Amino acid sequence: MLAFLVSAIRLGMTFLLGSTGETITEKSGHLNLGIPGVMCVGAACGCYAEYMYFTAVGSNIIPLLAVVIPLLAALLGGALMGLLFSFLTVTLRANQNVTGLAITTLGVGMSEYIIDEASTIFTKGSKYFTASLPFADDLGWFGELFLDYGVFVYLALIIAVSTTYVLNRTRVGLHLRAVGENPATADAAGINVSRYRYVATCVGCGIAGLGGLSFIMDYLNGNWEYCVDAIGWLAIALVIFTVWKPNLAIIGSIVFGALYVASSYIVGVSFAGKELFKMLPYIVTILVLVVTSMRSKKNQPPAALGLPYFREER
Amino acid sequence: MNKTIALECRGITKTFGRVVANRNCDLDVYEGEILAILGENGSGKTTLMNMVAGIYFPDEGQIFVKGEEVVIASPRDAFAHKIGMIHQHFKLVDVFTACENIALGVEDKGRFKLAEVRKKVIEITQRYGFIIDPDKRVAEMSVSEKQTVEILKVLYRGADILILDEPTAVLTPQETEKLFAVLRRMREDGKSVIIITHKMHEVLSISDRVAVLRKGEHIGTVNTAETDASALTEMMMGVKVELNIQRSQPRDPQERLTVKNLTSVNPEGRPMLADVSFTAYSGEILGIAGIAGSGQRELLEAIAGLHSLTGGEITYVNPKDGHVENLRNKIPIQIRDLGVRLSFVPEDRLGMGLVGNMDIVDNMMLRSYSKGKGMFLHRKEPRDLAQTIIEDLQVVTPGASTPVRQLSGGNVQKVLVGREIAAAPSVLMAAYPVRGLDVNASYTIYNLLNRQKESGVAVIFVGEDLDVLMELCDRILVINAGRVTGIVDGRTAQKDEIGLLMTKSHDANETEAGEGA
């Protein structure tokens, strides 16, 4: 049971990072279907940076750098993909859905190429990411459930909580929400819609990139699998599931993680039945989508989600 | 008095594609004055002010604030120069509260605290006597509350130059008076207020000076005290126009369409039409007058079968056999299948009456595409119809296969009206059919309506220009806040009589307003 929860939380943090990134992006009115590709690129960049770092320093590994360098690389890789998306949709006014899908195609390809150039085993690096607080193990089940995690769990929680704070309590958050709800109004109020969309998308994609890296380095303990994009789609689903609220996403991500790993832990589920379990997150998301659209008013997607905004058109 | 110029525009030109919105416009506003900008629809008033407010950027020309040349490339720049604009279409975020909307885009120093914004908002509302709940969500507000939030937004930013785009169009007379009191108070504070309007009596009652725009050009600015309505009208219209619309006596009027106790609510549950009753006769033009947004559009759309009703009846008498049909809660296709020949020229031409990206032929088909056997379209008839309309109404277009979006406003309207008339209606409804059209195109439309009337069609004409209504229509129905306040004879009615009806409050509203005050 404990192992199940721990596993759900570790996977959940990948979802949390991905969905927090996408939430920030969607709050600006960008429906970025490129998130799966972005997470792939983030994961690949982070892994590649780790590979390069280890190759460069040999055995003189500084643990802090072994963590920070891949993190920065994943952040940067994700953000660059976000920049590409924003350039096409904001500056060149391209369709968001089509651009997102193309970004996913490109991102998946790029990540596979990068990984094929490096290595698919990063267990050595992974242990720096999964190193937990030294006293966690001494505290029994409490320590194991609440403290025995690597850096990603804390990072994801901090990002989700601070995103909630920024969105709801700060001027920047207010402006960002306005941009996603009604860009014409935001524009008239003197808010630079394009800049908000650029920045939100790049920051969001950067965070999603971290999510991709956490999947490899934390959940998979450094063994690359070519399925980061599937996780990315689930992260998009999680955004809907948690009705665009990163703090709800903390719970939601663990639920998603639990549903995803449940099959391995529940006794009596057949080999085939596991696949049905993996279907649950998607079904639940559809239900949430349907229920929120029927109930209307609150908990709706940002009103301008997926819509372009150009001022001088008439 | 030695007044300084607060804002000056010089040689402003703005084009949209091939359309010139403003040509070489000059304008100046002093500190502590109310300047009215007067002009017909489409004369470029709003576009010019949008450039001052940073919504558009001028192609040519300069803007000076307090004598310094400035570049206003965005609304933010405008705020920086203490210019604030209250748009006709409110720019508010529906899911935000009043406070959140007001705080939007304001870059105060220090940390953001909504509580402080709220305090300051309450301060302003108390100073000017606004009644508003700062925590109410905009989605739940009435129109005048929304306008109040818009004005608060500008005041909150401490604007010195306020631009109001047709602020009274949506207000009751009492609300208008309150607004004007606020504006006068701002003038006393030394602020400059620019009010865009096309209502003459408001210009004369509130403004210090009037700037007149015509077809995108600045005709002149005069002191209100030294002018009068007819002189301003002349400036606005150019050469004084005798309307001279021919009007024949209705021949053999017969009951064609009867509306009885019509009631409807909008999707949010607010009443749009209340107890509307009237009869339209064949061979006459029934005009509908009222302040914009009084329910004119809803009334026509309800008759056309686009809205479901909460109460009342709509009956149609078939001219052929005298058969009576009930149209209540029938969709347009069902109405057509009953043999009811009802044509409708909606207000929103390219958003409802026509499809902008389709060519003239395909737009002709909108009404008739389902006719004929089989699952395929028959394009021959609409093609011929398109050709006929292009020739008969002199539509200026490269050809019948040109998307209607590329045509000018007048030509778009000719295509739409032409199609609706070609359906050989026995009832023809037209909502603001001359809005945005030049004088020549307007007369083409008047003549078309007159010819329909002479051939025995019952014409219902929603207009905004009282002079036109009084010269064109046989009877004029006046509507206010979704209620009929009177039906007058178009030949004998006086303008002020209609004007009074347009603003006449229903008893219930009066007591409500009395309580509020």
Next chain:
Amino acid sequence: MAKTETKKHTPLLHIVKRDQGSLTWYNRLLVRGIAILAALLVAGVLITLLTGKNPIQVYGSMVSGVFGSPRRIWNMLQGLAMLLCVSLAVTPAFKMKFWNIGAEGQVLISGLACVATMMFLGDKMPTVVLLLVMTAASVLAGMIWAVLPAVFKAYWNTNETLFTLMMNYVATQLVAYFLKVFVKDGSGVLTPMPQYGLPVLGNQAYLLNILLVALLTVLVYVYLKYSKQGYEIAVVGESENTARYIGINVKKVIIRTLLVSGAMCGLAGLLLVGGTNHTISTTTVGGRGFTAIMVSWLAKFNPLYMVLTSFLVIFLEKGAQQVSTDFRISSSISDIITGIILLFIIGCEFFLQYRVVMRKNRKENA
């Protein structure tokens, strides 16, 4: 001083929407051509940088991968047909501005229906009846998968983009589940059943697929352009208000169009499973559902242009596969090149719709 500072801020460029038709068809072609060339150039440079090979060789390798032998040409045509089929399937919905990104799942679920029919009914009925049942099962499955989001969209305005996206994964997991149920050895790999497949024409395994898709292309073109239903789709897509004004039942059109769209996805599933692979896996559709959206969108929803756009994508895919074999680089290079080219073409649409204009000098009189 303030003056000079503000002057700097004057935007030099501004963007103006082009009038439709202000560009001649060959200008439009030219812009797109330049975009494709630029993208190929970037892709070439990229491959050269990665492999150190002469770019001419790289392009040569691409061409040979597509046209190098009759078998390669057949492969290309088959790939083209399959992608085109899915692209045609999504087009009616997209023309109606219904963002159906669930073609992947719609095709996959119909493939599952097809494979199930082959497995359980294959030896129980005569071939002709089996083919009919297979077709019916596939088409029905595709329709169900497509109409669900449509019903919710029509009645409750549920976001169809996200709904259809989720349906993809439900389909994937269902396939994964049934593979484990069907395949007793637990390997999850279903042995192909060519004996129950669609008939083979003229000894060419792919000929039937190609002919059927060619026919479908014409049918969809005619349906959209000349049928009353196609006209209704266009009106609903352009303006729902206009549709209401002329009395089109918007809900009905949305649902009917998605039934049509889903049925075509069902056909794609039938051709992929019954006509090509004779088995199924979770990757049978292989992202075509997503690529098809780009193909359809880039072709402006015109089925005839879609032949060209899907050829472009298939050319890149097959060509890049050849490059990766010839020069021993990761096969993922094909995704990268496709992605780059798609982004270039998506970007170039901007220049077809807008003009960038230098601002005229402001008057200098004071």
